[in-house]
Amino acid sequence: MAISTKPPSGMRDFLPADVARRNHVVGIVRDVYERYGFVPLETPAIENLEILLGKYGEDEKLIYRILHRGEGLQRVLASGEPIDEAALSDLALRYDLTVPLARVVAQYGGDLPKFFKRYQIQPVWRADRPGRGRFREFYQCDVDITGTESPLADAEVCAASCEILERLGFRDFTFALNHRQLLRGLIRAAGIDTALEGSALTAVDKLDKIGPQGVHDELGQRGIGHDAAHRLLELIDRPADESNLQRLGALRDELQDDEAKQAVDRLAELLGLLEHTAVGRHVRVVPTLARGLGYYTGAIFELQVADLAGSIGGGGRYDELVGMFGKRRVPAVGLALGLERILLVMAERGMYPDLAIGPQVLVCWLDVDRSDVLAIAQRLRGQGLRVDVYPEPAKLGKQMQYADSPGVHAPWCAIVGKDELARGEIALKHMASGEQVAVAVDTAAAAISMRSPSSA
Amino acid sequence: MAISTKPPSGMRDFLPADVARRNHVVGIVRDVYERYGFVPLETPAIENLEILLGKYGEDEKLIYRILHRGEGLQRVLASGEPIDEAALSDLALRYDLTVPLARVVAQYGGDLPKFFKRYQIQPVWRADRPGRGRFREFYQCDVDITGTESPLADAEVCAASCEILERLGFRDFTFALNHRQLLRGLIRAAGIDTALEGSALTAVDKLDKIGPQGVHDELGQRGIGHDAAHRLLELIDRPADESNLQRLGALRDELQDDEAKQAVDRLAELLGLLEHTAVGRHVRVVPTLARGLGYYTGAIFELQVADLAGSIGGGGRYDELVGMFGKRRVPAVGLALGLERILLVMAERGMYPDLAIGPQVLVCWLDVDRSDVLAIAQRLRGQGLRVDVYPEPAKLGKQMQYADSPGVHAPWCAIVGKDELARGEIALKHMASGEQVAVAVDTAAAAISMRSPSSA
Numbered sequence: 001m002a003i004s005t006k007p008p009s010g011m012r013d014f015l016p017a018d019v020a021r022r023n024h025v026v027g028i029v030r031d032v033y034e035r036y037g038f039v040p041l042e043t044p045a046i047e048n049l050e051i052l053l054g055k056y057g058e059d060e061k062l063i064y065r066i067l068h069r070g071e072g073l074q075r076v077l078a079s080g081e082p083i084d085e086a087a088l089s090d091l092a093l094r095y096d097l098t099v100p101l102a103r104v105v106a107q108y109g110g111d112l113p114k115f116f117k118r119y120q121i122q123p124v125w126r127a128d129r130p131g132r133g134r135f136r137e138f139y140q141c142d143v144d145i146t147g148t149e150s151p152l153a154d155a156e157v158c159a160a161s162c163e164i165l166e167r168l169g170f171r172d173f174t175f176a177l178n179h180r181q182l183l184r185g186l187i188r189a190a191g192i193d194t195a196l197e198g199s200a201l202t203a204v205d206k207l208d209k210i211g212p213q214g215v216h217d218e219l220g221q222r223g224i225g226h227d228a229a230h231r232l233l234e235l236i237d238r239p240a241d242e243s244n245l246q247r248l249g250a251l252r253d254e255l256q257d258d259e260a261k262q263a264v265d266r267l268a269e270l271l272g273l274l275e276h277t278a279v280g281r282h283v284r285v286v287p288t289l290a291r292g293l294g295y296y297t298g299a300i301f302e303l304q305v306a307d308l309a310g311s312i313g314g315g316g317r318y319d320e321l322v323g324m325f326g327k328r329r330v331p332a333v334g335l336a337l338g339l340e341r342i343l344l345v346m347a348e349r350g351m352y353p354d355l356a357i358g359p360q361v362l363v364c365w366l367d368v369d370r371s372d373v374l375a376i377a378q379r380l381r382g383q384g385l386r387v388d389v390y391p392e393p394a395k396l397g398k399q400m401q402y403a404d405s406p407g408v409h410a411p412w413c414a415i416v417g418k419d420e421l422a423r424g425e426i427a428l429k430h431m432a433s434g435e436q437v438a439v440a441v442d443t444a445a446a447a448i449s450m451r452s453p454s455s456a
Numbered sequence: 457m458a459i460s461t462k463p464p465s466g467m468r469d470f471l472p473a474d475v476a477r478r479n480h481v482v483g484i485v486r487d488v489y490e491r492y493g494f495v496p497l498e499t500p501a502i503e504n505l506e507i508l509l510g511k512y513g514e515d516e517k518l519i520y521r522i523l524h525r526g527e528g529l530q531r532v533l534a535s536g537e538p539i540d541e542a543a544l545s546d547l548a549l550r551y552d553l554t555v556p557l558a559r560v561v562a563q564y565g566g567d568l569p570k571f572f573k574r575y576q577i578q579p580v581w582r583a584d585r586p587g588r589g590r591f592r593e594f595y596q597c598d599v600d601i602t603g604t605e606s607p608l609a610d611a612e613v614c615a616a617s618c619e620i621l622e623r624l625g626f627r628d629f630t631f632a633l634n635h636r637q638l639l640r641g642l643i644r645a646a647g648i649d650t651a652l653e654g655s656a657l658t659a660v661d662k663l664d665k666i667g668p669q670g671v672h673d674e675l676g677q678r679g680i681g682h683d684a685a686h687r688l689l690e691l692i693d694r695p696a697d698e699s700n701l702q703r704l705g706a707l708r709d710e711l712q713d714d715e716a717k718q719a720v721d722r723l724a725e726l727l728g729l730l731e732h733t734a735v736g737r738h739v740r741v742v743p744t745l746a747r748g749l750g751y752y753t754g755a756i757f758e759l760q761v762a763d764l765a766g767s768i769g770g771g772g773r774y775d776e777l778v779g780m781f782g783k784r785r786v787p788a789v790g791l792a793l794g795l796e797r798i799l800l801v802m803a804e805r806g807m808y809p810d811l812a813i814g815p816q817v818l819v820c821w822l823d824v825d826r827s828d829v830l831a832i833a834q835r836l837r838g839q840g841l842r843v844d845v846y847p848e849p850a851k852l853g854k855q856m857q858y859a860d861s862p863g864v865h866a867p868w869c870a871i872v873g874k875d876e877l878a879r880g881e882i883a884l885k886h887m888a889s890g891e892q893v894a895v896a897v898d899t900a901a902a903a904i905s906m907r908s909p910s911s912a
């Protein structure tokens with residue numbers, strides 16, 4: 001029987017170069033979040049099923065459930081009764097990082113800071129149809145501040161995310177900003193019936209994709225009259241040269257209810273805060289931004305790059321969600337970076353720096369004892385170098401060819417023969433140029449960093 | 457309905473201080489392995505079930521299987537036929553890191569270096585009975601070199617593991633070393649029937665735990681005659697003051713077959729290599745070391761600390777295992793560090809350094825605009841400091857109390873009031889001493905590192 005050695009459908013093996021790229025991105029994410037005072041949280045891959053059920057609407061069918069084991073399973077199977085899914089499983093794989101945060105806040109609330117600033121970078125599993133950039137196991141990268149409604153918290157979440165993108169080398173991205181009550185206020189101001197609000201939201205969220213006429217048609221199909229649709233489009237389809245504050249001012253004038261006007265005022269305050277951060281260079285008020293909107297209660301944000309449909313991150317304020325397992329209301333603002341999408345765009349644009357991976361030096365040897373070879377490798381490692389040793393006796397040419405082979409790519413060879421050994425030296429060969437110099441073993445790191453500081 | 461918000465049985469939430477300790481250890485592991493030329497590999501949490509079946513003997517029942525979903529599951533449940541486990545699942549959670557390595561070597565062999573030096577640090581899942589230091593989700597930390605039978609590979613795997621333990625602060629550990637053919641040769645030399653070899657191994661592996669008399673009794677219970685048991689104990693119960701080379705010499709003299717004598721010679725060669733590494737300070741030849749022995753074909757190693765029953769790491773050479781999914785034989789030597797046990801011992805012994813976690817500075821503010829507060833926080837972050845901002849208006853005393861609260865522990869407060877703002881300064885308060893100085897905003901990092909270089 002030939003067994004397939006591919007990973008399961010929609011899942012991936014990360015070979016060393018892949019891991020290096022992921023670690024590069026995650027390292028920057030961690031560093032920036034920690035400078036903003038966020039602390040790391042990790043939760044188990046497996047959750048009790050009852051924690052996950054009822055949280056994801058019709059996507060609940062995408063949850064991976066764990067089969068019961070042993071006697072428990074045998075009892076169910078042997079009972080002769082009709083069996084349903086619920087009898088076969090009470091554990092499931094993590095589906096997102098928000099429900100685990102809510103569970104952690106309920107469980108450890110008293111031990112956590114009043115304002116819990118946590119980041120969490122872990123895989124989640126969804127039995128979705130695999131596609132380009134869509135996997136069944138993928139990393140999420142969430143940051144949240146719980147316990148406060150202060151706009152300073154919103155600003156910090158936004159600022160950190162933009163700083164991360166800039167540190168990764170992104171320049172031309174947009175930070176789209178909206179407020180749930182602003183969008184709802186505009187729908188009311190257009191005279192659309194409250195019962196049709198959700199339907200109207202779905203249509204206007206597509207403005208970027210299908211244009212004003214497309215949205216108008218879709219509003220019609222959703223039972224919204226011509227006049228109301230026309231009025232709504234007038235409100236949301238803003239001139240491109242309008243500044244963010246002009247836009248907020250113009251929209252405020254059109255709004256009828258105080259709740260929506262206050263939302264505009266809060267958005268203007270947040271905009272003012274964001275001017276002091278990296279967001280200031282990228283922010284755009286986009287009154288049609290909805291992001292599903294289901295659980296958002298305040299500001300809504302989305303990070304967009306021109307050449308990628310969809311976003312590379314987004315979030316907002318959701319004051320009614322994180323308290324779901326407790327008795328207290330837990331206001332929260334958060335943002336998720338789309339790590340897989342960020343990696344995809346960075347690969348397509350060639351945005352990765354030269355990443356240190358694999359040995360800098362391969363020790364090649366001829367006519368000397370293995371113990372001398374190992375001793376020299378240890379002295380090179382003691383200088384902080386990443387060092388591999390050709391493990392078997394072989395011709396020098398073959399050993400140096402190995403240094404150049406795929407997956408090794410050692411930029412330097414340290415050649416050890418009888419003569420070098422007697423003099424306490426190695427012949428250090430720079431593989432790209434072919435240049436070779438004899439250096440004392442203990443000066444190898446210095447010689448290498450002089451020649452190619454970047455390869456350190 | 458009150459839902460439990462604990463993690464599932466045998467699984468753990470890692471709160472920020474836990475994550476920091478794990479990251480500290482994993483960071484050192486990665487650093488050392490990379491200096492030895494190892495490269496990182498990551499594989500999916502989920503494997504096709506057929507990859508895992510038949511690999512773990514009776515422990516196979518501990519594998520977590522994933523339940524089929526949707527129509528596929530409904531078809532099985534509605535069929536009316538008797539249902540068995542196999543009809544309900546074809547995916548399962550990773551059980552160890554060795555089988556995934558074997559799969560990766562079979563799948564990508566041509567793209568991998570001839571000598572694939574990989575490390576892998578990922579969680580595995582086992583439905584075992586939870587206990588002290590035994591979890592259902594735990595990290596494994598494996599390092600392997602495939603593609604060579606060279607003792608240099610054995611030595612590098614051993615050297616890296618000991619260097620890691622020393623870097624973590626372990627001093628008094630033992631690196632126990634044995635060879636499968638040596639132990640088998642001793643059993644033969646004692647005159648024990650080949651059919652009872654496995655049974656004898658199980659008994660002698662307990663010498664440390666139950667002493668010579670205990671082993672003698674157990675050998676008897678296993679059907680091994682008094683004389684043979686006595687002879688075997690004479691061979692394996694070595695004087696404590698014997699050096700490793702004396703021990704190998706003495707054992708070699710007792711062995712009858714050439715295979716076992718060659719094993720002693722190879723062990724002596726490996727010992728010679730290890731003298732040039734950190735292992736030299738810790739190595740002890742232990743002829744009873746078996747480690748299950750099932751798949752080992754050569755050297756066997758184990759890392760032991762005095763105050764922990766069991767080991768904190770171990771491995772050996774297993775030349776017939778990694779090729780399991782391919783046609784080629786793939787010789788390999790590897791070692792797994794017991795990350796959870798290392799963390800446990802380090803916690804019990806207080807071996808963790810002061811780990812940088814959470815904010816160094818909490819910005820406290822009074823009678824100033826939020827945007828000024830945020831602007832100052834950004835300037836502090838720009839100096840590389842980890843900075844949090846008290847998000848809401850509150851009395852200064854309350855804000856500083858928060859800096860000292862559990863889970864925050866900010867060693868410094870940066871106080872911003874109208875006067876400070878006007879002068880471009882902050883009042884920097886050292887929380888432990890209560891001392892307070894006014895400094896220019898942009899010199900805060902310098903002032904902090906002068907006062908407490910360790911808290912950076």
